[in-house]
Amino acid sequence: MPWTPSPRFQVGTMVALRVLIGWHFLYEGLAKLLNPYWTSAGYLAESQWWFKGVFVAIAASPGAVTVVDYVNMWGQVVIGLGLMFGLFTRWSAIGGIVLLALYYIAAPPFVGYTYPIPAEGSYLIVNKVLIELAALLAVLAYPTEQSFGLDRFLARKKSGSIPEPLAPAVLESTGHD
Amino acid sequence: MTDQKKPTGNEWLTMSRRSVLKALVSVPVFGVFFVEFLRKKAGDDVKRRALLAELGVSESGPAVIRNAISRPPGKRIRLGIIGYGGEGESLVRHAGFAHPDWIDEARKNHDDDPRDKELETYLGQDDLNVAVTAVCDLFDVRAERAIAASQVTQRPGGGAANPPAKRFKRYTDLLASGEVDAVIVATPDHWHARITIDAASRGIPVYCEKCMTRTEAEAVAMHDAVKRSKIVFQLGHQNRQSESHQKAREVVNAKILGPITLIESTTNRNSPWGAWVWDIHPQGNPQTIDWAQFQEPAARRVPFSLERFFRWRCWMDYGTGLSGDLLSHEYDAVNMILGLGIPKSVVASGGVYYFKDGRDAPDVFQAVYEYPDRDLTFVYSATLANGNNRGLVFMGHDASLRVSGALTVSADGESTRFADKIQSGTIDPSRPMFTYRPGSKGIDAVTSATAEYFASRGLLYTYRGGRRVSAYHLHIGEWLDAIRNGGDTSCNIDRGFEEAITCHMATRSYLEGRKVTWDPVRRRIV
Numbered sequence: 001m002p003w004t005p006s007p008r009f010q011v012g013t014m015v016a017l018r019v020l021i022g023w024h025f026l027y028e029g030l031a032k033l034l035n036p037y038w039t040s041a042g043y044l045a046e047s048q049w050w051f052k053g054v055f056v057a058i059a060a061s062p063g064a065v066t067v068v069d070y071v072n073m074w075g076q077v078v079i080g081l082g083l084m085f086g087l088f089t090r091w092s093a094i095g096g097i098v099l100l101a102l103y104y105i106a107a108p109p110f111v112g113y114t115y116p117i118p119a120e121g122s123y124l125i126v127n128k129v130l131i132e133l134a135a136l137l138a139v140l141a142y143p144t145e146q147s148f149g150l151d152r153f154l155a156r157k158k159s160g161s162i163p164e165p166l167a168p169a170v171l172e173s174t175g176h177d
Numbered sequence: 178m179t180d181q182k183k184p185t186g187n188e189w190l191t192m193s194r195r196s197v198l199k200a201l202v203s204v205p206v207f208g209v210f211f212v213e214f215l216r217k218k219a220g221d222d223v224k225r226r227a228l229l230a231e232l233g234v235s236e237s238g239p240a241v242i243r244n245a246i247s248r249p250p251g252k253r254i255r256l257g258i259i260g261y262g263g264e265g266e267s268l269v270r271h272a273g274f275a276h277p278d279w280i281d282e283a284r285k286n287h288d289d290d291p292r293d294k295e296l297e298t299y300l301g302q303d304d305l306n307v308a309v310t311a312v313c314d315l316f317d318v319r320a321e322r323a324i325a326a327s328q329v330t331q332r333p334g335g336g337a338a339n340p341p342a343k344r345f346k347r348y349t350d351l352l353a354s355g356e357v358d359a360v361i362v363a364t365p366d367h368w369h370a371r372i373t374i375d376a377a378s379r380g381i382p383v384y385c386e387k388c389m390t391r392t393e394a395e396a397v398a399m400h401d402a403v404k405r406s407k408i409v410f411q412l413g414h415q416n417r418q419s420e421s422h423q424k425a426r427e428v429v430n431a432k433i434l435g436p437i438t439l440i441e442s443t444t445n446r447n448s449p450w451g452a453w454v455w456d457i458h459p460q461g462n463p464q465t466i467d468w469a470q471f472q473e474p475a476a477r478r479v480p481f482s483l484e485r486f487f488r489w490r491c492w493m494d495y496g497t498g499l500s501g502d503l504l505s506h507e508y509d510a511v512n513m514i515l516g517l518g519i520p521k522s523v524v525a526s527g528g529v530y531y532f533k534d535g536r537d538a539p540d541v542f543q544a545v546y547e548y549p550d551r552d553l554t555f556v557y558s559a560t561l562a563n564g565n566n567r568g569l570v571f572m573g574h575d576a577s578l579r580v581s582g583a584l585t586v587s588a589d590g591e592s593t594r595f596a597d598k599i600q601s602g603t604i605d606p607s608r609p610m611f612t613y614r615p616g617s618k619g620i621d622a623v624t625s626a627t628a629e630y631f632a633s634r635g636l637l638y639t640y641r642g643g644r645r646v647s648a649y650h651l652h653i654g655e656w657l658d659a660i661r662n663g664g665d666t667s668c669n670i671d672r673g674f675e676e677a678i679t680c681h682m683a684t685r686s687y688l689e690g691r692k693v694t695w696d697p698v699r700r701r702i703v
Binding site for chain 1: 196199200201202203204206207210214218290291292294
């Protein structure tokens, strides 16, 4: 008999995934904010693949680098808080996906590309950035914030109706295939 | 479920306690995050503060930066350029007169690679309020090129255009013309002393390229002449302006390294250009080049040779090879940071091992200098046929200092001074305890391997208040400041004398195959 995870387990997993990604984003952002010497310039300057030109041009312009650095640092902090607390979760997840996609296309681990800063693992096309991106897609696809997040309060206020606890139902419907 | 009932009145109040708790599920997680974050930050801060207090240096730029506040250039200075080859053209450009071809090429390079900021840096230079009024070069094409550069209209810092420079076939006529207030000497080394001594006798300030002279006797004569005349003299070691070298001096003065017993400086290049196989101009021939004059002060007279004219560094008749070219830079950097002066002795060796193109200047060269008064050895090690970048390292009992574009200080695992801090984990000897990267916000690329070599040594660019500036420009600016306002230059004739003698000791040791020493009383290499 196939094992069927309980809805509780399914929802718990999705909430944990969301909160952990939030934790990661929040700390990445804060660590950058607190390091006066941090800049994205080095990462951008070593960019490869189709978008190399754009990223290298940004790295070469002190003004653009400053803007990118601020957007990146504060973006990570805000997205991290959003995911962790389940507040504006959909937009936080979308923002996170956009940022991760930018990190990925700036330095994709494709065959033939090497980077001066060695990765801490071994990657071929798929790296941790891409996996985190996919995980955020899952967070987007199976929302939990309406039950387990501050969005619950917002939704009640806005619509005047109490939201359905979507996640278990959705997960259940896709649980046996 | 209670959650699904229709809301009535104030929904917030109607939410069950259970659903409110569910909505706030992340709060304890955030609590853990917050506590742990503060714990980590406090720990890191304590570590950093303890370390910086122990080291006695700041993370910011060097405290004292020459030229940080540029004084308004009052009187216009009329410059003469003697020797407008690669280096001469570069110096004139850094004085504010780039040849139009160079601007076109720099613009193209920037379009190809936006990280290339040569043009931006050039156009951001201050106007030094100088005019290039006279030029002397033995190759017609280069003299014409200098004249073209002297009258360019696109000037950095809003400088005005000037009338074309006058060409002189002999430098003596240029010095006697009354058309110049100061001269830049960028000829091959065998001409430096003669021109500088003649300029000094007329009271004309000199900016002279390194190596200061080709021989020991010339160094003594030039030192005496400049001292006697009291002209403002600057030797072309632009690394004196490098922010990371100035920071390195601060680190050494703070005695972080403990007793320094060994300094290792190196040159690794691996390209024909880096080995002085420079372009031979297609228009170079006995009609366009004054060959007889070129070899006037040379030790030997040889028939006309394009190789010797355009690639003069390959022959000891005109220079001293690695010794005068790159050891001189490395030595001057070390001398600037430590104030070493002339060594007691040296043993040098090497040979022409890779570029067997008829040259007699070695392409692999090592020199070991002893400073018994300072209890240290200074080693220079070079090859022109390998690009393994080894950098410049000061090795002390307590820490090592590595100087390149950036500066890194790492504690030694067996340090006495840092033993407690290593034990307690405040200092990790496997990681730098201090790094300083000038102008770290924003990066830039340099194109050729040789340019990269120079950039890593602080020889091309440095930073002032985070802005990239050319070290050459600052070095020339400092010389002009001293001419206008008095004061000393950072690479004055005494530093130049130390540089020249130190290099010539190695050259002599190499040529004679023996250890040579310096007699400070009789001022002679023996």
